[in-house]
Amino acid sequence: MSTGKVKFFNERKGFGFIIDDESQKDLFVHVSGIIDKIQENDDVVFDITEDQRGKKAINVKKA
Numbered sequence: 001m002s003t004g005k006v007k008f009f010n011e012r013k014g015f016g017f018i019i020d021d022e023s024q025k026d027l028f029v030h031v032s033g034i035i036d037k038i039q040e041n042d043d044v045v046f047d048i049t050e051d052q053r054g055k056k057a058i059n060v061k062k063a
Contacts, residue, residue: 001045003063006038018044018057033058 002020004027009016014031016038027048029038033056038044043063048055 001059002048002057003043003045004057006040006042006044009038009040016040018046018060020048028054028056029058029060030056033060035059035061038062 002022004018004020007017007019007026009029011031016029017026018029019025020027029046033046038060044060045063046057046060049058050056
C-alpha cells in the first residue's frame with residue numbers, strides 16, 4: 001500500500017485529492033474508493049489504480 005496526505009476532500013461533492021508520499025504527485029480520490037471517513041491533512045494509506053483519466057487512489061483509509 002502507498003502512503004500520503006489528504007490535500008483536499010469535498011464530502012458534499014464526493015471527491016478530492018491525495019498527495020502521494022513517494023511521487024509527491026496529486027492522486028484523484030472518489031468517495032466510492034474510501035473506506036474510512038477522511039478530511040484534509042489526514043495521513044492515509046491506499047492502493048493506486050489507473051483508468052482512462054489517469055491514476056487514482058482506492059481502498060483509502062486513515063494511517
